[in-house]
Amino acid sequence: QKEVEQNSGPLSVPEGAIASLNCTYSDRGSQSFFWYRQYSGKSPELIMFIYSNGDKEDGRFTAQLNKASQYVSLLIRDSQPSDSATYLCAVPRGYNNNDMRFGAGTRLTVKP
Amino acid sequence: DAGITQSPRHKVTETGTPVTLRCHQTENHRYMYWYRQDPGHGLRLIHYSYGVKDTDKGEVSDGYSVSRSKTEDFLLTLESATSSQTSVYFCAISEGGRSSYEQYFGPGTRLTVT
Numbered sequence: 001q002k003e004v005e006q007n008s009g010p011l012s013v014p015e016g017a018i019a020s021l022n023c024t025y026s027d028r029g030s031q032s033f034f035w036y037r038q039y040s041g042k043s044p045e046l047i048m049f050i051y052s053n054g055d056k057e058d059g060r061f062t063a064q065l066n067k068a069s070q071y072v073s074l075l076i077r078d079s080q081p082s083d084s085a086t087y088l089c090a091v092p093r094g095y096n097n098n099d100m101r102f103g104a105g106t107r108l109t110v111k112p
Numbered sequence: 113d114a115g116i117t118q119s120p121r122h123k124v125t126e127t128g129t130p131v132t133l134r135c136h137q138t139e140n141h142r143y144m145y146w147y148r149q150d151p152g153h154g155l156r157l158i159h160y161s162y163g164v165k166d167t168d169k170g171e172v173s174d175g176y177s178v179s180r181s182k183t184e185d186f187l188l189t190l191e192s193a194t195s196s197q198t199s200v201y202f203c204a205i206s207e208g209g210r211s212s213y214e215q216y217f218g219p220g221t222r223l224t225v226t
Contacts, residue, residue, distance in 0.1 A: 032213050043202055043217040044155070088154065090215075097213040098143060098162065098206075099170065102155040 003027060004091050006103035014111050019076040021106050023089030026070070032097060033065055033072045034090040037083075038105065044088055048074060079110040115139045116218035118203050124224045131190040133221050135203030137183075142208040144186040145170075145215060146178060148199040155202065161186055162208070193225045 005024050013019045025033075032051045036044035050056045050063040050072065062075040072091075076083055086105040093099040115138035125131050135144060145160040147170075157170030159178040167178050175197060177189045190197055203218040 034214065036217075043220050046214055046216060049214055090155075092213065098145070098160050098168070098208075100145075100157060100215065101171070104152060104154040 002103075003093065003101045004089055004103040006087075006089050006106045008104055009107040010109055011106055012109045012111060013079050015079060015081060017079050017110075019079045019083065019108055019110070021074040021076075021087050021089075021108065022071060023073065023091075023103055024071045025089075025091040025101075027091070027093055027101075028067075028070065030091045030093070032092055033063070034100075035061075035063060035072075035074045036088040036090060036102075038086045038088060040085075076108075079108075081110050081112050084108060084110050116203060116205055116216065118201075118218040118221050120221060121219065122222045124226060125193050126226055127194060128192050131193050131223065131225075133188045133201055133203075133223070135186045135188070135218060137186075137203075137205050139205060139207075139216075140183060141205040142183075143206040143215075144180065145204040145206075146176070146186065146188045147202045147204065148172065148197075149202060149220075150199050158188065158201075193223075195225050197223065198225045199223060 035048040038044045048063040050065045056063045060077045064073045086107045088105045089103040119134045146158040147155045156172045161167045161180040201221045204215040206215045
């Protein structure tokens with residue numbers, strides 16, 4: 001079992017819809033969780049982080065964390081074509097916040 | 113790219129030659145990281161540094177060494193490059209400390225080993 005798992009996609013949604021991206025992790029000791037967006041040929045860009053159970057909202061983005069079930073999700077409301085990218089989930093290994101493990105990423109396409 | 117530069121941005125080298133990649137930051141962040149990104153594997157941590165001359169291994173450290181003699185510079189060396197080290201290499205930085213674990217990435221270096 002990979003330490004951080006994501007559906008590779010591609011996930012395709014129409015413009016204006018909600019895109020839902022999911023991530024599961026194996027290390028119950030992990031304390032912080034990150035979502036990165038990566039456009040093709042570019043470097044990963046941090047878009048959300050969450051440390052506590054529940055929801056965290058930032059503009060059109062909502063991160064949801066459920067430590068008991070070991071999953072973290074990212075919702076993108078009112079999806080735009082500019083949201084088309086690969087989304088990477090990142091989870092530190094245990095209590096070492098420097099030893100970051102990334103999922104392979106979910107490729108999202110938002111169709112006009 | 114949060115005040116992070118990487119050099120070179122592209123490099124083609126031959127098997128068996130040494131290669132050094134440089135990461136330079138202007139943010140005065142304590143932590144610096146080297147990752148490689150390959151199709152199907154995502155980003156994998158090679159080494160990281162938690163201060164000048166302080167480094168630790170990551171998930172895929174074999175065949176790589178690092179050095180940090182100044183806060184702003186973190187070097188990644190492939191002592192004898194192999195074709196399996198063909199990849200895109202990203203440097204990242206983070207401030208560290210409580211609630212400051214967010215990592216910010218440089219533009220990347222595309223390395224091809226022939």
